[in-house]
Amino acid sequence: MGAPDGSHRVARPMRELCADLWPRLEPLVEGALGQGETAVLENLLFCNYRHGYAEESYLVCSCNPLTDDDGRRRRCDGRRPRTGTEHVLSARRTAALRDIAAAASTARSVSEGCRHGPCGGGESPG
Numbered sequence: 001m002g003a004p005d006g007s008h009r010v011a012r013p014m015r016e017l018c019a020d021l022w023p024r025l026e027p028l029v030e031g032a033l034g035q036g037e038t039a040v041l042e043n044l045l046f047c048n049y050r051h052g053y054a055e056e057s058y059l060v061c062s063c064n065p066l067t068d069d070d071g072r073r074r075r076c077d078g079r080r081p082r083t084g085t086e087h088v089l090s091a092r093r094t095a096a097l098r099d100i101a102a103a104a105s106t107a108r109s110v111s112e113g114c115r116h117g118p119c120g121g122g123e124s125p126g
Contacts, residue, residue, distance in 0.1 A: 014063075014076070021046065021081065025061055032063040033073045039063045043084045058088040 014029060015022040024044060032039040043058040059081040065073045107113030 018081065021059070021061075025063075025081075028061060028063050029076050032065045032076050036065050036073055038065070043088050044081075056085070058084045060084045 014025060018025060024046070025041075028039045028041055040060070040062045042060050044061060046057045046059055048055045048057065060083070061081040064077040066075045066077055068074050104113045
């Protein structure tokens, strides 16, 4: 069992720490090492399949290149990705509510609002 502060992870390669994410993180790390600049991926969609369905997670990942004594970039300081899921889902819900409000603002009746709203598709049901 590791230390409570996470220090047991020091100097372990990101491909081991985040093995399931590594195929998507490798270009981030390689880019940071190649260009020598911090690289960031914001709200990277990652799907886990568990309990019989897909679960969406949106992750924020960053990688800072580190230089050795010779000035060469050989490693990155990469933090374990943090979640941006709540932010993405909140923005998605806000956009949906904005669309519904816009459609409702031009309706002259409830039934017209239902027919022309985002879920109505402009057609009456049957």
